Amino acid sequence: MDEEQVWLDQARRGDKAAFGKIIEAYQRPVYNLAYRMLSNSGEAEEAAQEAFIRAYTRLDSYNPNHKFSTWLLSITSNYCIDLIRKRRAVLLSIDEPLPPHPSLMSERASGPEPQIMQNEQEEMVQRLLAELAPEYREAVVLRYWHELSYDEIAEMMDTTVSAIKSRLFRARRQLAEVGMAEGLIPASEEVSLF
Amino acid sequence: MEHERFHMLMMDALDGELAAEQQTELESHLRACPECRQEWHAILAIDTLFRQAPMLSPAAGFTQRTVALLPSRRARLWAISIIYVLLLLSGILPILLVVWAANTVVPLISQPAFVESVQQVWAQVVRLVGVIGGALFKGLGELIVQQPAILGWLLVLAGMVFVWNGVYRQLVSQPTAVSLRGNN
Numbered sequence: 001m002d003e004e005q006v007w008l009d010q011a012r013r014g015d016k017a018a019f020g021k022i023i024e025a026y027q028r029p030v031y032n033l034a035y036r037m038l039s040n041s042g043e044a045e046e047a048a049q050e051a052f053i054r055a056y057t058r059l060d061s062y063n064p065n066h067k068f069s070t071w072l073l074s075i076t077s078n079y080c081i082d083l084i085r086k087r088r089a090v091l092l093s094i095d096e097p098l099p100p101h102p103s104l105m106s107e108r109a110s111g112p113e114p115q116i117m118q119n120e121q122e123e124m125v126q127r128l129l130a131e132l133a134p135e136y137r138e139a140v141v142l143r144y145w146h147e148l149s150y151d152e153i154a155e156m157m158d159t160t161v162s163a164i165k166s167r168l169f170r171a172r173r174q175l176a177e178v179g180m181a182e183g184l185i186p187a188s189e190e191v192s193l194f
Numbered sequence: 195m196e197h198e199r200f201h202m203l204m205m206d207a208l209d210g211e212l213a214a215e216q217q218t219e220l221e222s223h224l225r226a227c228p229e230c231r232q233e234w235h236a237i238l239a240i241d242t243l244f245r246q247a248p249m250l251s252p253a254a255g256f257t258q259r260t261v262a263l264l265p266s267r268r269a270r271l272w273a274i275s276i277i278y279v280l281l282l283l284s285g286i287l288p289i290l291l292v293v294w295a296a297n298t299v300v301p302l303i304s305q306p307a308f309v310e311s312v313q314q315v316w317a318q319v320v321r322l323v324g325v326i327g328g329a330l331f332k333g334l335g336e337l338i339v340q341q342p343a344i345l346g347w348l349l350v351l352a353g354m355v356f357v358w359n360g361v362y363r364q365l366v367s368q369p370t371a372v373s374l375r376g377n378n
Contacts, residue, residue, distance in 0.1 A: 014267035023257045031252040045252055049260045056264050125247045128240065144244040169205050176236035 004068060012059045019056050026052075026069060029146055030076050036141040037080035037134070039126045047083060051076040066155075073146065074156045081134045131178050136171040139164055200230055208241050 004025070010018035030051055035044035054075050055062075062071055129137050138157065142148045150161045157164065203220045206212045212220070224231045302308055338345050 012267075014271070016261055016264050019264065020257055020261040023260050027256050027260075028249055028251050031256070032249045035250050041253075045256065048252060048256070049263055052260050053263055053265070056267070057270070059267075121243060122247060125243060128243075140244070145247070145249050165205070169201070172205065172208070172237050172240065173201070173233070175240045176233055179240055180232070180236045 005064065008059065008062070008064075008068065011056065019052075022055075022068075023052050026072055029069065030072060032145055033073055033076050033141055034080055036126075036129060036145060037077065037137060038083065039130050043083065047080055048076065051079055054079065067152075070148075070152055070156055073142070073148075077138045077142070077156070081138065084134045128175050128178060132171055132174060136167050136174070139167045140171050140175075143168060197227070197230060200224075200227075201233075204234055204237055208237070 004022070007018045007021050011022065027048065031044055031048040034047040034051070035041060038044050038047060051072065055072050058075075062068065129140065132140065135157070139153055142153045142156065148156070150164050154161045154164045200220060200223050203212065203216055207217065207220060224234055
């Protein structure tokens with residue numbers, strides 16, 4: 001039995017410290033997914049906490065035949081999509097500047113040039129993601145940051161592999177269009193696939 | 195339609211799933227088609243941008259803050275167990291009451307002595323009502339025979355009530371009748 005399974009068994013019996021080790025192990029992917037989905041660090045932390053609490057209270061419904069990380073990320077993304085739907089009326093548009101992640105903001109004012117460039121890139125990423133419908137955004141985040149296969153994303157989002165490929169295809173084209181319209185993409189005449 | 199096929203090839207290229215001949219085919223199309231070339235550059239730039247974006251971490255102390263928010267699973271399990279027991283009891287209790295009643299009351303009711311005593315009590319009640327009713331009728335008849343004036347007075351009283359009833363009706367309906375005539 002691996003370490004994770006031991007922690008989960010202990011957590012099922014009410015051991016919060018054991019579940020703390022699970023949180024320690026998965027805090028980064030869960031928080032990153034929440035932040036990429038919500039574009040707000042405060043909301044992302046609350047969503048990540050809520051996802052862990054839901055996972056803890058629903059541990060009995062977790063099927064050990066599936067990857068725990070997939071189950072946990074699924075809880076996180078479902079919660080984030082619910083939040084996005086609730087706040088749809090006040091969704092940020094691409095014209096409004098999004099607040100950068102605090103870990104980037106502290107180095108903004110006095111940071112060296114590469115750091116400033118990284119911050120700008122980060123803002124651009126969130127501005128582009130905010131343009132996508134929640135289901136498309138979820139597929140893109142899971143593919144790029146969590147490096148899940150199409151099968152895993154399809155299982156998580158309770159749909160087919162072809163539906164996921166189609167969502168990613170449309171999402172990438174939409175991102176490319178927005179990028180070109182906003183002048184975010186530098187023009188290049190070279191033809192290379194790499 | 196032809197462009198759509200190359201769009202699909204672009205997606206396969208991003209996923210690294212493009213065969214050598216498909217790669218050559220896509221490259222030659224991109225050289226010939228400025229529209230697709232521009233889109234490919236944009237998609238490639240987005241892909242690079244997203245691949246370079248780091249996985250972000252929460253602020254320090256996230257684990258401690260989250261563990262502090264976790265509800266007590268033991269308390270939850272106790273609460274659920276108590277609810278289950280209460281539900282079980284609420285279902286079992288009426289059944290137990292019925293069984294208890296069947297075991298204690300029914301044997302008493304079904305005893306011949308009990309049935310006989312109930313019949314006797316009922317017969318006595320009926321007899322008592324008959325005796326009281328008969329005594330009242332008999333007493334009233336004897337009173338009328340001995341004092342016929344009482345019957346006369348009763349008839350006079352009934353006549354007075356009848357007459358006063360007629361007078362009252364006339365007095366109450368009179369103003370309405372006058373006003374109706376005045377309108378005509």
